[in-house]
Amino acid sequence: MWRYTSMVDLANIIKATFIAAILIVAAILYLNRFVGTSRSVFILDSFFSLFFITAHRITIRSIYNKINHDRQEFLKTTNTKKALLLIGAGDAAEKVLRELRENHALPYYPVGLLDDDANKSGLNIHGVPVLGCIADLQEQVELTRADEILISISSASGAEMKRIIGICQNSQIPFKVLPGLGELIDGKVSIKAIRDISYKDLLGREEVVIEHEKIGDYITGETILITGAGGSIGSELCRQILRFSPGKLVLLDSSEENIYSIQMELQHEHNTAAVITVLGRIQDAGLLRLVFSKYQPGVVLHAAAYKHVPLIERNPWQAVYNNIVATQLLIEASITYKVERFVLVSTDKAVRPTNVMGASKRVTELLMLTYQKNNWNGSFSRLWLKSYQQTEYNSLANETLENHSTRLMAVRFGNVIGSSGSVIPLFKRQIEKGGPVTVAHPEITRYFMSIEEAAQLILQAGAMGEKGGEIFILKMGEPIKIDRMARDLIRLAGKEAETEIGIEYIGLREGEKLYEELITEGEGIVETHHDKIMVLRGSEFIQSNTLNRHIEQLIADANTYSGQAIKATLCKIIPEYQPDNIVRSVVHNDVFKDTVCAFR
Secondary structure (H helix, E strand, C coil): CHHHCCHHHHHHHHHHHHHHHHHHHHHHHHHHCCCCCCCHHHHHHHHHHHHHHHHHHHHHHHHHHHHHHHHHHHHHHCCCCEEEEEECCCHHHHHHHHHHHHCCCCCEEEEEEECCCHHHCCCEECCEEEEECHHHHHHHHHHHCCCEEEECCCCCCHHHHHHHHHHHHHHCCCEEECCCHHHCCCCCCCHHHCECCCHHHHHCCCCCCCCHHHHHHHHECCEEEEECCCCHHHHHHHHHHHHHCECEEEEEECCHHHHHHHHHHHHHHCCCCCEEEEECCCCCHHHHHHHHHHHCCCEEEECCCCCCHHHHHHCHHHHHHHHHHHHHHHHHHHHHCCCCEEEEECCHHHCCCCCHHHHHHHHHHHHHHHHCCCCCCCECCHHHHCCCCHHHHHHHCCCECCCCCCEEEEEECCEEECCCCCHHHHHHHHHHCCCCEEECCCCCEECEEEHHHHHHHHHHHHHHCCCCCEEEEECCCCCEEHHHHHHHHHHHCCCCECCCECEEECCCCCCCCCCCCCCCCCCCEEECCCCCEEEECCCCCCCHHHHHHHHHHHHHHHHCCCHHHHHHHHHHHCCCCCCCCCEEEEEECCEEEEEECCCC
16 A cells, blocks of 8 residues: 555665666667667666656655644644644654654654763654753743653663652653563553553663563463462563463463453453463362363463561461462472473572561472472372372372473572562552651662563573572562652652651561572572573472471461461471571471571
């Protein structure tokens, strides 16, 4: 259609004209060796052919563009659209301008661009001029009478984004940001994706580069089971996996509301029909047998866990049931039904844990290592075997797992911005109510990454597990002070810290560390070919019989709701576990003796 003539069409016309000229010259040369023929004719013929073939196409496109432009100018006068000033004059801004020009239903019209690249000043993109640098924002807002600002810089660093946001706040008109490509499933920039500024924009983390081909090799056409599929990490894994065309997505979650929400999103927003939802608890071994036998998943991504530190510290039995027992049953189900890859989502709190949540996640890492084929020397756990009928139970009771082919691996990372239980939603609610914002300690720090980045790196790590038994560590960058985070969020809300919104230091909560770590001293860390992923090829594991005995003791302790007993048993499994102010059990000949431990 000539109204959509583009550079691709021009390139094709040039190629066609050039080939035609070559053929004509070759024919004339063959027939009469240019006798009586002017050679300049061929040059003129090529030039006029290119000119007239191109000119009428461009003319038709220009007419249509003029009609559309006049229509857009008319819409401006109706006051139905907002004048939009864009910060950034790169690829993202170009795509936004193109969409604004072609989609007249959008409620914006562009009035100009600002960019710190002085070479772009005075140029234009799709007829929209680059007015100056970002520092001139206040002046340009007044000159263009802009109603709203859009930050369309996809690769801004955290420091740069803070500077831009500060300038935008001084303009005193609304401003929004265009998400990075990592947040968009299809990787396409769209004006419909613009949103308010969030804290993750201030992190300024580099865009994740993932190996699409390798991830596709183990996901495309495969049945993928995701536990905790309705949670923050699980639901984002669902969205990211869609990019690789899985055969089926089996979503397992114990929350009715969460699993329904992600099911409706996948079916209606992403037009995905191959979604199977299972409402239930992973601790239900019979349900696991049904799910695995019916759907035969090839990949299991285990994101389900209780992770709120103070809550688990007060209810440690839930960590036993939901974190440890559930993981053991899921690993054994994966091995039984010959799952190809099992990826455990772990946490930085598993490193030298001081709380039950971190200790329980460290136990799940040890379970993964112990069940890996190179380490295993035992049989199925009693819990898994009890889900079988008596005849099946007898036949499986002595079955060992020495030769299984399932590759088990874990991914360890820090806090995820926007996840359930994150401190940021709490801070935002406190700011909305006028404060104060409660911070545990002025020096407390945490590692942070976005949900999209975490999900992408989990999928990438899943593609990198070669032999199994790897613990992949995502590079989290520099730790962030929670105090600084609170002050930045207050500033994003247009307030001043301590003058308009107070900050109150309330002390560390139960089980909380001042600093988090990603590596335990003595663990062997190895760089991988991916610049954001490291791997621990640790040999530390517990003999299966010993670990099973400890887990059975944990279950017995949990059944009596004895928090001290649970912590004592965890101390025996994890020597580096240092709970605060508890009675720690020391084992001599498998007899418990209660002694008071001196902790740091």
